[in-house]
Amino acid sequence: MKGLSRFFTIGLVTAWYSSNIGVLLLNKYLLSNYGFKYPIFLTMCHMTACSLLSYVAISWMKMVPLQTIRSRVQFMKIAALSLVFCGSVVSGNVSLRYLPVSFNQAIGATTPFFTAVFAYIMTVKREAWITYVTLIPVVTGVIIASGVLGNAKGAVAVVVSILIFKNPVSVTGMLGYTLTVIGVVLYSEAKKRSK
Structure with a gap:
């Protein structure tokens, strides 16, 4: 079973x-x-x-x-x-x-950042400091990737999008995308540990 x-x-x-x-x-x-x-x-x-x-x-x-x-x-x-x-x-x-799908997914990857910001604004509830620190690579990665790339689901969407729509991908964009994914993973882990 x-x-x-x-x-x-x-x-x-x-x-x-x-x-x-x-x-x-x-x-x-x-x-x-x-x-x-x-x-x-x-x-x-x-x-x-x-x-x-x-x-x-x-x-x-x-x-x-x-x-x-x-x-x-x-x-x-x-x-x-x-x-x-x-x-x-x-x-x-x-x-x-x-917009290219890759950029759309990169913007979607900022969700943890805006969730933390709006949660604080609406409930005045602060997260643990480690949670805010883990948002730095998320935001930095999106900023770097803005010149093409999101989260785990976004990774697949980006690759398929590149294959279908032939979106240009730079080394900088891939670096930013990788940093974003790492940031999202760190943020998820920090949230789990703070509960």
Whole structure:
């Protein structure tokens, strides 16, 4: 039973990586190479597919229990989160018309930095000093890589993007990208240890 559970988890992670990278590259192809001009329509398709597949996973496959909204406050928080997420996806899709996938992924790699900053601003909760120190290579790597390159998922997306879209890659860009990945790994480890 343990082996089956492990394979199921590996399958889910593989499906997530594949679908995430596939959506990113397909959006880039449609918006840049194919001349499709409707990034918000792509976002609508993305959100609709997520909703339908979530419903199937919850209601039919019973992967997680169905949860109900308990209050108006909870509904407002969920609605706000949904709007922010939708705005994020729309912005990402719009940016794919103008930016290489590698740069898009490098910007996405700054998520730990902005998460720490906004967590402090919103909750006035400070992290351990080591957490902030580990963000230095993340930000430095993105700054260096801005002249092409994200996180572990981004690594695959960048390589595939380079192969498909022939994005130019410099030694400096690869150095920055490598530093960013190291920073993300260090940040993740620091967060685990501080809990």
